[in-house]
Amino acid sequence: MKSRLDLKSFFRLFLLAAFPIHLWSLLMIFRDVEFLSERTNMWDAVGISGYTLLIALIESLLAALILLGVISILPGKWAEGQRFSIISSLYMILAGASIVDMAFHAFSKARISQQYLHGLETYPSLTYGLIAGAVLLFCVLVTGLILRSKKVENLLTEFYDRIMLLSYLYLALDMVGIALVIVRNINAQL
Amino acid sequence: MEKKINRKDFLKLASLLPTALALPPSLLQSTDPGYPNIIVLVFDAWSAVNNSLYDYPRQTTPNLDRLAEKAVVYYNHHAGGYFTTPGTASLLTGVLPWRHQLYSQNFKLQSKFKSDNLFGLFPEYFRLAYSHNALAQEIFLEMANDLDILKPREDLYYTFDPVAKLFRFDYDASSVSWIRTMETIEDGYANSIFLSRLWSTISRMREARLKEKYPLGLPKFGGTNSFLLEDSIDWLVENSGALDVPSLTYYHLLPPHKPYNTRREFHNRFLDDNFYPPQKPEHFMTYGISYQEHLEARRLYDEYVLFVDAEIKRLFDLLSSKGTLDKFWIILTSDHGELFERGIHAHGKPSMHRPLVNIPLLIFPPGQEHRIDVHQPTSSIDILPTLLSITGKKIPSWLEGIPLPPFNPAYQGDREIYVVDGQYSDIGQPYSNASIMLRQAEYKLIYHFGKKEDYAALPDQESVELFDLDADPEEMNNLADKQPELVKRMMQKILVKLKSEGVG
Secondary structure (H helix, E strand, O other), X not given: OOOOOOHHHHHHHHHHHHHHHHHHHHHHXXXXXXXXXXXXXXXXXXXXXXXXXXXXXXXXXXXXXHHHHHHHHOOOXXXXXXXXXXXXXXXXXXXHHHHHHHHHHHHOOOOHHHHOOOOOOOOOHHHHHHHHHHHHHHHHHHHHHHHHOHHHXXXXXHHHHHHHHHHHHHHHHHHHXXXXXXXXXHHHHX | OOOOOOHHHHXXXXXXXXXXXXXXXXXXXOOOOXXXXXXXXXXXXXXXXXXXXXXXXXXXXXXXXHHHHHOEEEOOEEOOOOOHHHHHHHHHXXXXXXXXXXXXXXXXXXXXXXXXXXXXXXXXXXXXXXXXXXXXXXXXXXXXXXOOEEOOHHHHOOOOOHHHHHOHHHHHHHHHHHHHHHOOOOOOOOOOOOHHHHHHHXXXXXXXXXXXXXXOOOOEEOOOEEOOHHHHHHXXXXXXXXXXXXXXXXXXXXXXXXXXXXXXXXXXXXXXXXXXOOOOOOOOOOOOOOHHXXXXXXXXXXXXXHHHHHHHHHHHHHHHHHOOHHHEEEEEEOOOOOEEEOOEEEOOOOOOOHHHHEOOEEEEOXXXXXXXXXXOOEEHHHHHHHHHHHOOOOOOOXXXXXXXXXXXXXXXXXXXXXXXXXXXXXXXXXXXXXXXXXXEOOEEEEEEEOOOHHHOOOHHHEEEEEEEOOOOOOOOXXXXXXXXXXXXXXHHHHHHHHHHOOOO
C-alpha cells in the first residue's frame, strides 16, 4: 500500500502528541502556580508557565517527528488507518503510563519520609519491572485488537480525532506562552 | 551615666583576657588596620554537632582539627535561621529574620538591607559572590548593586541548562521553569512526561563517567544540577588575591547539603562502626522517620562532611603554595545545620535543636600561630560587625550583631542569642505561627506557637522546651516543668524582644 506520510499526517500526529504532554503540563502548572506566585510574584509564576508551555510545544513537535518515523517503518501491508491507530494507541499507552508514574510521585504522600533519604527509591525495581511488563503486554494486546477488528480501529480513530480537537486549545495556550516569554525577555533587557 | 563595673562584669572581662593575649597584637588594633583581603566561605547545611573538631565521636574533620591550631574556634555558634534563606540573609545583613524579613524565598528582603549588608558596607573592596544554592543566589541578586562580580550559579555546575542560557535576561524564571519541567531525579516527577525522562537518562549517563570517583552520584543541587566541589575550590583559589585592591569574596558552597554524595575514598568510611547516638523522643514536627533511617542518613552525611574537610585542607594547601594564605582573613562557617533525630530529617522543620542551629565558625586571621577557643554563645549576625571591626570601620547602630570575641574584649558571655522562624506569619503583623530559640549562657529555651502548617500538630497551640546544655548537650531532658521560674524569665525576655521587634 502506498504511504501518505505528508504534512497533514504530521500535523495529525502533532495534535495527538500534544494532547497528553499538554494535559500533564497544564495540570502541573495549575498545581504550581500558587507556590510559584508566593515564591516571588504572580508575574513570575505566569512567566514560568510560559516557558513550560514553550517546552511542551517543542516536546510535542519532537514526539510527532518520532511518531512519524515509527509509523514509516511499520509493515506496509497494514492499512494507513491501522498504522495510525496502532501508533496513536501505543503512544497514548506510553504517555498514560508516564503520567500515572509521575502522578504517583507527585500526589502520593504514603512514602514521603523515604523521599528525604538518599538512595532509597520510592518503589523497588521489581515493581518497575512488573509495570513495564504490563505496559508492554497492553501494547501488544491493543495492536492485536486493532489488526483483527475494524470496529476497534474505527472506535479508537474516532476517539483520537476528538482528542485532537482539544489540542487546538492547547496550541492557542502555547501561543500565549510564547508571547509571555518574548515580553518577559524584552522587559528584562529594557 | 557612667556604668561601674561590678564583680560579675569584671570576671566576664577577665575570662576573655587569655584569648585576647593569644592574638597577634596587630589584630587587636581596631583603628586603621588597613583593608585586609577577606574570604567568607560558607558550607551549606554544615552542623557543628557532626564535626570531630567539636568533639563528635566520629573523626569527620581530621584536617580541620589540625588547621584549627591557627584559628579562632567558636564552640557555641548559632545560625540566624534554620535553612538557607533566613540563615544566609542574617549572615549577610547582621540582623535576624524579624528585621530582614527574608523568612523564606516567598518573602522579600526588607528594602533597607539591599544596600545595608556585607557587600554594601565594604565599598572600597572588590566584592565577589558565588553560590551553588539558588536560594543564596536570590539573596545576592537583591544585593547585586554592591557586587562587582556575581558569578552565575551554572558557571560552576557540571550540568547544562539550555533554557537559562538561551533566556539569560530572564534567568530566574527560565531556570526555575527548566528545573520544574525537566528534573525528575529528586522527586520522581516533572512537568514534562517524555523529555524529562530523556534528560534524566542523559544526565545519569554523563555522570556515570564519574561513577568511579563518586559512587553515589555527583554532588548536586536539586535533581540534576550536579557540580564538582573540586572545581569550585580551584576557581576560588585562581580568583583570589590577584588584585591590587582589597577583595571580599563570599563563597557559598553546597556540600554537605543533601544529597550526601561523597567521594569514593570517604564512601562507607563509617559503615558498621558501632556508633549509636542517643535515641531521642519524637518531635511534634516529625516526618515519621525511624531511628534506623536516622542512623543511615547520619552516616551518609558524616561521610560527606569528611569530603568537605578534605577540600578545606586542599583549599588551604593551594592558597599556601600560591603564597597568598597569609594575605587573607578566612571565615569558615555555615548558613544552618542538619538534623537526624526526633523523626525529623535534614533542615525541613524549625525544631531549633542543636544539630539544626549550631554551626561551625572558624576565623583564620593572617599570621595567627595559636588556637583560640571561644566557648561563649555567638551568632552568625556577629560576623558582619566583626569584619567591620577588624577593618577599622564604624559599626552602624542598626546592626543586631556585635563583634565577636576575642576581637571584642567587652563581649558578654550571657548575651541573649536568638534563632528565629516566622515564615507562616504575615509580614508587618505580630507572629501568629513561629519558632523562637533563646540561648543564654548554658540555658536554651525553644518556644513554638501557632496552628498552621508545621504547628498544626501542636497540642494547645504552643510548646516550650528548656535545656541545660552544659549538663545535657544532647537535649534529652526538657526542664520546662522542673524550672518554671527560669522558663518564666526566659519567656518574658522572648515576649519583650518580640514586642520590641514589632512582631509580638
